[in-house]
Amino acid sequence: MDDRFTFAGTALEWRGPAPYLFVPMPIEDSEDLKEAARGLEYWGQVRVEATIGATTFVTALFPKDGRYLLPVRAAVQRAEGVAVGVHVEVSLQLLPRR
Numbered sequence: 001m002d003d004r005f006t007f008a009g010t011a012l013e014w015r016g017p018a019p020y021l022f023v024p025m026p027i028e029d030s031e032d033l034k035e036a037a038r039g040l041e042y043w044g045q046v047r048v049e050a051t052i053g054a055t056t057f058v059t060a061l062f063p064k065d066g067r068y069l070l071p072v073r074a075a076v077q078r079a080e081g082v083a084v085g086v087h088v089e090v091s092l093q094l095l096p097r098r
Helices: 027-036 074-080
Strands: 004-010 021-024 046-052 055-064 067-072 087-094
Touching: 004 021, 004 027, 027 055, 027 067, 027 087, 046 067, 055 074
Parallel strands: none
Antiparallel strands: 004 087, 021 067, 046 055, 046 087, 055 067
16 A cells, blocks of 8 residues: 555644644545554554645644544645635655654
């Protein structure tokens, strides 16, 4: 199974660690990622290198309601114009656990 994923999603705000917004991964892609990430999870989270636009960053996806959420930190939001309701293209690569 591949360790690279691409998807599109709309940024949303969710009560969690500020100043993050989140991009939900589609359920079908989340299921594929969960299978590919077996043994890489840590407390349900999966470490990834994500790219939105020209910005690449390392973060951890976490599961919520049957899908993974990608946290988008403030620096990435500013650099790529990500705001609540903005549709973005995301590419991910799984990373090994630390």
